[in-house]
């Protein structure tokens with residue numbers, strides 16, 4: 417399929433061979449967890465006969481070095497301003513955090529993904545979350561579509577902001593229960609992937625998954641009209657799952673996406689005059705002296721001046737290039 421290339425090889429050597437530096441807009445990846453007897457993928461009453469065999473695990477003693485090697489590749493292939501989401505359990509999370517700190521990648525958010533169907537326990541709390549590390553390669557413009565899913569003015573029944581709720585760093589997203597369907601161990605739900613892709617990329621962008629497994633990232637990327645590239649070391653998994661992905665129709669998920677209600681700012685595209693710039697400067701100074709943070713000031717100014725967020729940020733920068 418044009419715009420989708422999946423390799424049956426290790427992502428470390430594979431990325432070195434096939435991917436140029438600074439070529440990827442977004443990486444979403446879910447490395448093996450490095451724990452023996454991993455049961456986190458098990459659902460209550462799930463029929464395991466449909467889980468594709470061949471999952472390659474990393475011995476715990478090698479996990480630190482393994483993490484350093486693949487995360488270095490991730491850093492190299494991301495474009496400046498490019499983004500990476502890494503899904504991780506907690507057992508070896510410290511190795512991943514340590515590896516990230518050996519690179520120039522910087523943290524944007526540490527997200528908790530709360531899921532259903534945690535494995536039942538009777539003498540301790542039930543584990544029902546993963547960590548998602550959201551990082552950026554510095555030096556370029558970050559893609560973050562503030563209103564990709566909910567307009568900033570949209571409210572729920574109790575007058576809470578839907579946009580705010582969607583952007584909190586605890587995500588409650590259920591895992592998919594797919595009775596009778598072929599699946600991978602630890603397959604990520606499409607809702608989770610859609611959220612990351614919608615916020616952090618544009619149609620036509622190149623999305624990479626270094627550990628494809630069942631190919632859920634590539635599937636969601638294609639479904640949202642992005643290009644996809646990825647690696648899966650297991651031939652058993654690759655030979656079953658890659659052909660399914662190659663037959664997908666680009667854009668098939670777009671139709672399911674909710675259209676956010678974003679009201680266009682009243683004075684969108686209106687040119688700034690010397691007077692309106694002076695009003696902006698004056699009001700910015702006033703709000704700052706009230707102790708408001710820059711983000712809060714910009715939101716207030718959007719309402720007061722009827723301008724878009726980026727228009728205000730840009731105008732503030734023009735007036736004062738040191739205003740970050």
Ligand SMILES: C[S@@+](CC[C@H](N)C(=O)[O-])C[C@H]1O[C@@H](n2cnc3c(N)ncnc32)[C@H](O)[C@@H]1O
Nearest residue numbers: 426427446471472600603604627629630632649
């Ligand atoms: C946690 S699973 C990924 C699951 C995937 N996100 C999904 O939704 O199906 C990790 C995958 O990485 C693969 N893997 C292990 N070592 C690898 C390597 N060096 N390069 C590429 N894939 C590897 C495993 O075989 C496994 O399928």
